[in-house]
Structures are given as structure tokens and as C-alpha cells.
Amino acid sequence: MGATAPRVPLLAMKQITKRFNAVEALVGVDFEVYAHEVVALVGDNGAGKSTLAQIVSGVLTPDSGIIELAGEPATIPNPSAAHAAGIATVFQDLALCDNLDVTANLFLGREATAGGSFLRDGEMEQTTKRILRDLNSPIPSVKTQLHALSGGQRQSVAIARTLIGNPRIVVLDEPTAALSVAQTAEVLTLIERLRELGLGVILISHNMVDVRAVSDRIEVLRHGRNNGSFDATTASYESILAAITGATSYIKGDRAY
Numbered sequence: 001m002g003a004t005a006p007r008v009p010l011l012a013m014k015q016i017t018k019r020f021n022a023v024e025a026l027v028g029v030d031f032e033v034y035a036h037e038v039v040a041l042v043g044d045n046g047a048g049k050s051t052l053a054q055i056v057s058g059v060l061t062p063d064s065g066i067i068e069l070a071g072e073p074a075t076i077p078n079p080s081a082a083h084a085a086g087i088a089t090v091f092q093d094l095a096l097c098d099n100l101d102v103t104a105n106l107f108l109g110r111e112a113t114a115g116g117s118f119l120r121d122g123e124m125e126q127t128t129k130r131i132l133r134d135l136n137s138p139i140p141s142v143k144t145q146l147h148a149l150s151g152g153q154r155q156s157v158a159i160a161r162t163l164i165g166n167p168r169i170v171v172l173d174e175p176t177a178a179l180s181v182a183q184t185a186e187v188l189t190l191i192e193r194l195r196e197l198g199l200g201v202i203l204i205s206h207n208m209v210d211v212r213a214v215s216d217r218i219e220v221l222r223h224g225r226n227n228g229s230f231d232a233t234t235a236s237y238e239s240i241l242a243a244i245t246g247a248t249s250y251i252k253g254d255r256a257y
């Protein structure tokens, strides 16, 4: 009976720094996400959340710091590299086409081809149905055009779209911004489903209610630095808010640093 192997994060970022000229967007930031885990990345405007997400997505590269994927040193020099590494991102604009149906949106830009040109509609439709079923998504038909869907359903399509490439990590940038209460609930259920499927989810959100409802861990950034790490099931709203606003210095568990 050997000892249990230590859990290795899907993604570990160590001492990440990123500057935009004089602006220190990230300074020595540590961040990690494990399989079957939803980690919320929170912080005030300008805290560095998007910058970190864009580094994970290969949109930006850090000035310094270490990135490890499944325990191995890695670089994510561009979005294709992120995709190849199993990292998918849903940005706030969703990048969906209103005049196309659900299936076409899932395969936008990567239509299934046979012999390089023929689009196998049936196959794409079956894949779309399977993914939506896996997600328990409430979208009535894969033939519905996007403009006919609610905000929550559109978010579902954008999330389903990321699963085409079988990612291990999904980054969601403010997925519940501007959604109704019912639509938000749909999206939170979807995020829980991603966790059940074994993915590591990075959730960027301003909404503390959503964050506490769905996350396992909450990482706070403030002025580009780590300012708190909380167990979402036990941390109080006040303590998280204090870390966001800077009323407290770095907190991990019950300890302030």
C-alpha cells in the first residue's frame, strides 16, 4: 500500500508578473486550479483578473513567472497553444453568431470536415446534442437560431462550444453579468456540471452571491497582487469583501499575512 500520490494542479501559476508600461497589472501572483474544482477569481476593477485570465488563455504572455500544466513547466505563447493544452475560454462577448443555429455556433470556425471540404451536418448535430446532454443544458433544439435564445441559454451555447475541444480547464469571464435571476441559476448549474465532468473551472465574477454559490475556492486579487485565498464554503462575505477592498492584508484560511 503506497502513500497516496499528491494531487497535482491542472494549472499552477507562480510569481506571475505583467506590466503595461508603468502599470503593474500583476505582481508576483500565484494561482492554481485542480480537476473537479471551481476557483473564483475576484477583485475590484483593475485588480488584474482579466490580465491573469488572458495569460491563461494565451492572449497575453507574462513578463516573468512560472506556468505549470499538470505539474510540467509550460508556456502558453498564444491562444492556439492554450487550446492545444486543453484550456478553453469564454470571454464576455461570447463570440456567437445570432443568425446561425446552435450547432453552427458550436462548430463556428472548426466545422467537421471529410476530405477537407464536406461538412458533415449530421455528425455535428449529433455531437452538439451529446455535449448539451452532458451539460444537462436546457436548450430545446440544436436547430434554434441564437437570436431566439435567452441570455442564459446563449451562455450555455458558449460554454458547450468550449467542450468541442475536450478541454481540461475552462475560463469563464463574468458569465452571469447582465443575466436575470433564473438565467443566472441556469448558468451556475452548468458550472457545477463542468466540475462534475472533472474540469477545472476558473470563474471571474463581480457577483459575490454567485461566487459563493458555485465556487470551491475564492482567490482575491488587489492592485495586481494576491490578497486572499478562501474556502468558499466557510468564508464569510465580510472577510472576502475586506480582502477585495483592502481592509485586510493577505488572508489564507483564518490567518492574515
Ligand SMILES: Nc1ncnc2c1ncn2[C@@H]1O[C@H](COP(=O)(O)OP(=O)(O)OP(=O)(O)O)[C@@H](O)[C@H]1O
Residues within 6 Å of the ligand: 020, 023, 024, 025, 043, 044, 045, 046, 047, 048, 049, 050, 051, 052
Ligand atoms: N492592454 C493594456 N494596456 C495598458 N494597461 C492595461 C491593459 N490591460 C489592462 N491594463 C491595466 O492593468 C490593470 C489590471 O487590469 P485588468 O483588466 O486585468 O483588471 P480587472 O481586474 O480585470 O478589472 P475589471 O474588473 O475592471 O475588468 C489595470 O490598471 C488596467 O488599466
